[in-house]
Amino acid sequence: MADADATATERSRKGLFDRLIASRRVRLAALLAPSGGLLAALLLAPLSFMVAVSFARVDSAYEIIWQPSAANYAALFDGTPFWTTPFVQSLSLSVVVATATTVVCLVAAYPVAYALARRERGRRIVVFLVLLPFFTMYLVRVYSWYLLFGDGGVLNDVAAVLGFGPVGAFDFGVPAIVVGLAHAQFPYMLLTLYAGIDAVDFDLVDAARDLGASRIEVFRDVLWPLTLPNVVAGSLFVFVPALGAFVAPQFLSGSTVLMVGQLIAGRVDSYNIASASAAATFVVVFVAVAFAVAVRYADMGVSAGGER
Amino acid sequence: MSSRDDTVNGDDTARGTFDRRSFLAATGTVATSAIAGCVGGGGGSGTPTINIITWEHYARDDVQAAVESAVDVNLEITKSTSSADMFSGWQSGQDEQYDIAVPNNNYVPRFAEAGLVEPAPLDDLTNYPDIYEKFKDFTDGQLAVDGTSYGVPIRFGFYGYGYDSRDVPDHEESWSVLFEGVDGVDLQGKVALYDNHFKAMTAAALHLGFHDAFEGDRVTLSQSQLEDVKAALIDQKKSYLSSYIAGDASFVKGIKKGDFHVGHSGRMNLTNMWVDGNDWVKMATPKEGSMSWFEAAVVSKQSEHPDLAWEVVDEYIAPKTGATLAREGHAPSVNPKTSANLSERRNELYGSIDPSRLDGMIPFKAVENEDAWRSAWEEIKTA
Secondary structure (H helix, E strand, C coil): CHHHHHHHHHHHHHHHHHHHHHCCHHHHHHHHHHHHHHHHHHHHHHHHHHHHCCEEEEEECCEEEEECHHHHHHCCCCCCCCHHHHHHHHHHHHHHHHHHHHHHHHHHHHHHHHHHCCCCCCCHHHHHHHHHHHHHHHHHHHHHHHHHCCCCCHHHHHHHHHCCCCCHHHCCCHHHHHHHHHHHHHHHHHHHHHHHHCCCCCCHHHHHHHEEEEEHHHHHHHHHHHHHHHHHHHHHHHHHHHCCCCCHHHHHHHCCCCCCHHHHHHHHHHCCCHHHHHHHHHHHHHHHHHHHHHHHHHCCCCCCCCCC | CCHHHHHHHHHHHHHHHHHHHHHHHHHHHHHHHHHHHHHHHHHHHCCEEEEEEHHHHHHCCHHHHHHHHHEEEEEEEEECHHHHHHHHHHCCCCCCCHHHHHHHHHHHHHHHHCCEEEECCCHHHHHHHCCCCCHHHHHHHEEEECCCCCCCEEEEEEEEEEEEECCCCCCCCCHHHHHCCCCCCCCCCCEECCCCHHHHHHHHHHCCCHHHHHHCCCCCCHHHHHHHHHHHHHHHHHEEEEECCHHHHHHHHHHHCCCCCCEEEHHHHHHHHHHHCCCCEECCCCCCEEEEEEEEEECCCCCCCCCHHHHHHHHHHHHHHHHHHHHHHHCEEHHHHHHHHHCCHHHHHHHHCCCCHHCCCCEEEEECCHHHHHHHHHHHHCC
16 A cells, blocks of 8 residues: 555656656756856856945945945046046046957958868867967966066067167057957957858858959958858957956056056955946946947847858 | 664674674774874963964964964964955954954054954063164054054065166165156156055155145145146156056066166065165165055954963064064064174164164055045046
């Protein structure tokens, strides 16, 4: 009797389990639960705390006073005119540096990605060489650029030996930052572009050439539109980290410029975390809006293969 | 049914097994207890532990051993690199974890005002009477709240600037060198300042002659003085600045690499370079006065051994242990008697200090309206 009860209970449990598994929603939920939990714990929770703190204030004993106010946001633009405030200045500089870094990466990576997609020979070696810097620490890579740039750096020493140094462009400053960031972000752009160009149906390219299109016209009218989603994706992979960078700017500008990542880090260092949170929240919103605009503009629904 | 019931029911095999297991378990427990008693007995038999949060040099083996043998105490030392971190940590409950903290002088009033620390029993400290009079004045002044002193100075240092004597000749030592250069030397783009609003802006204020700003309990710049300081630093950035340096390591790398010939620096930093054989770098002590730091120990109100904690603090300024700390950290002790335990060379570097030299010291102080200073500094950096 007891055995029969146990068997019935087991069957009932199995039936419930089967019904649950049969539900598409439950399967999806089970699949997404771990990553969802991770995102909630590591992204949403700190992000929510950051947003909450951005509306609080910190007293001289470094304690957070929970009196909701938009004063920290107002202070970001508290200047006459508003674009002269350090926050707007540093954000503007960051946008310029991140844009320059993205353009450098795009221009340098597109031909390489095209060659990789078109030619089998040497592909693995090139990809390995591109990924090689990832095997070293980011700080070490930035420090190596630090040794190259600067008035007493290797580049200026070589220029001096060759009789045309020192060169201003080799000093610490924005050009050095762009070089350092482009070096760090280049693989993201290259691999994203390669994935897109590799998926292009090159019969379309050949057909365009057969119909008399020049190489430039083929690039402009065929290749570029088909790889635009990858260009946008690669640009975001480069632009977003470059916008918030603070290690490379710190080293490679000799701290003579203030990008928005440095500004936020400086405010955190001085325990001004409410103000830092307001600045960081604004940057997050700014990036999210830029991302949405970019996706809309590039019509991300169109893949390199031309399928929607 | 439990095994005990089985045994009671007369199962000999079970009883035999039970007994053997019980014996082994009991033996093991006794042995473990005995070992724990022996190991713990050393500590429990009279060597209490004092927990300290402080700078790296205090945790060096020689310094720790000197204190432990002199006071008969175990020290558990946590290294820190920031007085602000020490303070915020104690604010959030670490005052129960640590007996002693050794922040910079300007943080002692914050600890006291937050009710975190004990008054300092200065009369009970045997080595305190020997420290420089200047530091006794600081103890009664800056380290006191409402007339009660809360900290005991340990060691000190001061800021000036270092220069590469191969490129910059001897000159009148003044903060103006960082802002206007030296006659006959092209220092455009060859000067480094600290990437720190307090250090850079106080240097500018002293260069501009705003001595009145340093006279009170806090450094106080009027609005117009703040504007002048900002303008001076922006001008300096456009003409003489090579880079803003994050700390001592950046100074050493930059001046060795040739990125700059003159750089804002603490004396301890240059002492380290001299010890490493870089005699070409020289230290200038500006005539307008030097911003100086000194570390002061405080004892937590939550400490279970406050008297012992103060004994430990007193030992850090004892002639022998103070000399050991000076040797390890290359920074002079507040007790001049330490110089008797240092070699002639070490005394030149960080031992014997002429008391008259201390007169030019302006101790680090809290800043009035620090938010305005920070905003000004961000404006300078983005200019």
